[in-house]
Amino acid sequence: MLSLNAMNVLQPIGRIFLAFLATVGRLSMFTGSALSHCVRPPFYPRIIGRQMVEIGFFSLPVVGLTAIFAGMVLALQSYTGFARFSAEGAIANVVVLSITRELGPVLAGLMVAGRVGAAMAAEIGTMRVTEQIDALTTLSTNPMKYLVAPRLIAGLTMMPILVFIADIIGVFGGYVVGVYKLGFNAANYLQRTYDFLEAEDVISGLVKASVFGFIITLMGCYHGYHSKGGAQGVGTATTYAVVSASILILSSDYILTELFFAK
Amino acid sequence: MSDARPKIRLRNLHKSFGDKVVLNGVDLDVGVGESVVVIGGSGTGKSVMIKCILALLPVSGGSIQVDGEEVVGIGSKDRERINRKFGMLFQGSALFDSLPVWENVAFGLLAEKRVSRSEARDVAVGKLAQVGLTPEVGDLSPAELSGGMQKRVALARAIAADPEIIFFDEPTTGLDPIMADVINDLIVKITREMGATALSITHDLASARKIAHRIAMLYEGKIIWVGPTADIDDSGNPYVDQFIHGRAVGPIKMAIRA
Ligand SMILES: Nc1ncnc2c1ncn2[C@@H]1O[C@H](COP(=O)(O)OP(=O)(O)O)[C@@H](O)[C@H]1O
Numbered sequence: 001m002l003s004l005n006a007m008n009v010l011q012p013i014g015r016i017f018l019a020f021l022a023t024v025g026r027l028s029m030f031t032g033s034a035l036s037h038c039v040r041p042p043f044y045p046r047i048i049g050r051q052m053v054e055i056g057f058f059s060l061p062v063v064g065l066t067a068i069f070a071g072m073v074l075a076l077q078s079y080t081g082f083a084r085f086s087a088e089g090a091i092a093n094v095v096v097l098s099i100t101r102e103l104g105p106v107l108a109g110l111m112v113a114g115r116v117g118a119a120m121a122a123e124i125g126t127m128r129v130t131e132q133i134d135a136l137t138t139l140s141t142n143p144m145k146y147l148v149a150p151r152l153i154a155g156l157t158m159m160p161i162l163v164f165i166a167d168i169i170g171v172f173g174g175y176v177v178g179v180y181k182l183g184f185n186a187a188n189y190l191q192r193t194y195d196f197l198e199a200e201d202v203i204s205g206l207v208k209a210s211v212f213g214f215i216i217t218l219m220g221c222y223h224g225y226h227s228k229g230g231a232q233g234v235g236t237a238t239t240y241a242v243v244s245a246s247i248l249i250l251s252s253d254y255i256l257t258e259l260f261f262a263k
Numbered sequence: 264m265s266d267a268r269p270k271i272r273l274r275n276l277h278k279s280f281g282d283k284v285v286l287n288g289v290d291l292d293v294g295v296g297e298s299v300v301v302i303g304g305s306g307t308g309k310s311v312m313i314k315c316i317l318a319l320l321p322v323s324g325g326s327i328q329v330d331g332e333e334v335v336g337i338g339s340k341d342r343e344r345i346n347r348k349f350g351m352l353f354q355g356s357a358l359f360d361s362l363p364v365w366e367n368v369a370f371g372l373l374a375e376k377r378v379s380r381s382e383a384r385d386v387a388v389g390k391l392a393q394v395g396l397t398p399e400v401g402d403l404s405p406a407e408l409s410g411g412m413q414k415r416v417a418l419a420r421a422i423a424a425d426p427e428i429i430f431f432d433e434p435t436t437g438l439d440p441i442m443a444d445v446i447n448d449l450i451v452k453i454t455r456e457m458g459a460t461a462l463s464i465t466h467d468l469a470s471a472r473k474i475a476h477r478i479a480m481l482y483e484g485k486i487i488w489v490g491p492t493a494d495i496d497d498s499g500n501p502y503v504d505q506f507i508h509g510r511a512v513g514p515i516k517m518a519i520r521a
């Protein structure tokens with residue numbers, strides 16, 4: 001009786017564990033295959049270009065808005081905290097470091113995951129359930145090369161550019177609040193922004209951005225590519241793409257931060 | 264046809280998904296220039312059979328020969344070469360909705376870099392004409408077309424690279440009877456003009472009678488009957504009889520799960 005109970009408990013755990021391993025294996029193979037197609041011809045410059053515009057240009061409004069409010073709220077909040085030990089002067093540094101090292105890439109990553117990752121999963125998922133991916137294969141075109149590789153390349157390259165712009169907008173948001181609301185001297189604020197900023201701060205943020213771009217497009221493509229079962233399956237794929245990308249962004253963010261921290 | 268080696272030869276073809284057996288030893292020959300139609304109920308594995316031949320799905324066992332060459336387990340270079348012999352009309356047309364009609368039609372040619380973009384356009388216009396569509400249609404997006412028009416475009420795309428073998432997956436499903444007949448006529452005309460071999464699957468018997476030289480019936484993962492189209496009405500096979508007369512009562516058990 002006891003052993004039967006133990007079986008009942010262990011069975012689902014084993015099943016979940018096996019399903020997890022299968023997913024990890026499938027994802028690894030997908031990633032390896034996708035990466036190898038990124039570096040082997042033929043390339044599809046038109047599609048890469050279109051995806052770059054989609055990720056880099058059309059995400060600008062959302063990412064810009066997110067960045068400016070993040071910068072503004074950061075200035076305001078740090079003032080509240082720092083005023084308590086008369087360190088208001090450090091606000092400019094706090095804003096620029098937080099934005100470039102952390103909030104720029106993470107917030108942009110989460111916004112792009114919601115916008116681009118979801119759209120990719122929906123588009124590729126629809127192509128899967130309507131047999132368009134099969135059609136590609138029958139027309140001498142490798143779907144990994146034609147659909148997945150261009151998106152990964154666009155994600156890897158455009159996210160750093162997008163985040164660089166977001167950094168500038170975010171710092172500007174902090175500046176606006178610092179100067180117009182908190183009454184800092186404009187030249188002074190900018191001076192402090194530059195003085196303590198190091199190249200590594202910006203670069204580490206841009207490296208993160210690139211990794212996040214990869215994660216977002218990989219999750220969008222992977223879940224779209226493996227969607228099944230009609231419209232409902234595509235919906236599920238879209239949800240998974242956004243949720244898994246968001247979780248991976250936040251967890252890899254910690255790992256990356258620690259790597260840069262060690263230096 | 265009996266002396267020449269068949270264009271496609273399936274032997275003991277097996278395909279399972281997990282523990283669900285779909286194809287359980289399919290044997291089928293399609294001769295050079297012949298049009299064979301496989302009939303069978305929904306979910307019996309007709310599409311799966313074609314997708315195994317095209318290597319869109321890995322087979323679980325058995326042999327597939329194309330022009331006498333074994334193609335199960337061949338490398339990707341050989342697979343590309345073999346797949347160039349094939350054209351496929353998908354059940355739902357499967358047109359790329361991000362591309363205009365003409366680029367859909369010329370997609371394979373452009374992918375193989377056989378032609379420049381402007382030449383590809385001319386070829387596409389020619390193929391569209393073959394399926395009875397005007398050049399202006401080439402600039403529309405697939406979403407702007409009716410189902411029948413989409414089928415025609417998909418047909419034009421399937422024949423664009425002049426394949427030796429064309430697969431038709433339920434070419435008339437979802438069309439009104441008149442449009443279905445138009446598509447049937449096109450299939451007959453085009454395969455005859457091109458001298459192509461055709462393997463079609465359908466559960467539309469009127470369509471099968473019109474386009475087939477021979478008809479085969481797939482049931483429970485096996486080909487249970489095959490014969491000339493003229494013999495379909497007196498096949499002497501109770502399963503075939505039930506199917507062609509659309510009777511609810513008979514030896515065929517309806518699967519509840521797809
Ligand atoms: N990729 C797949 N994964 C799992 N099961 C599948 C897959 N493709 C088809 N099947 C199953 O195989 C069976 C045959 O499907 P199909 O060949 O599409 O039938 P039809 O004869 O109507 O074309 C169905 O039960 C379907 O659920």
Ligand SMILES: [Mg+2]
Pocket residue numbers: 309310311354432433
């Ligand atoms: Mg089918």
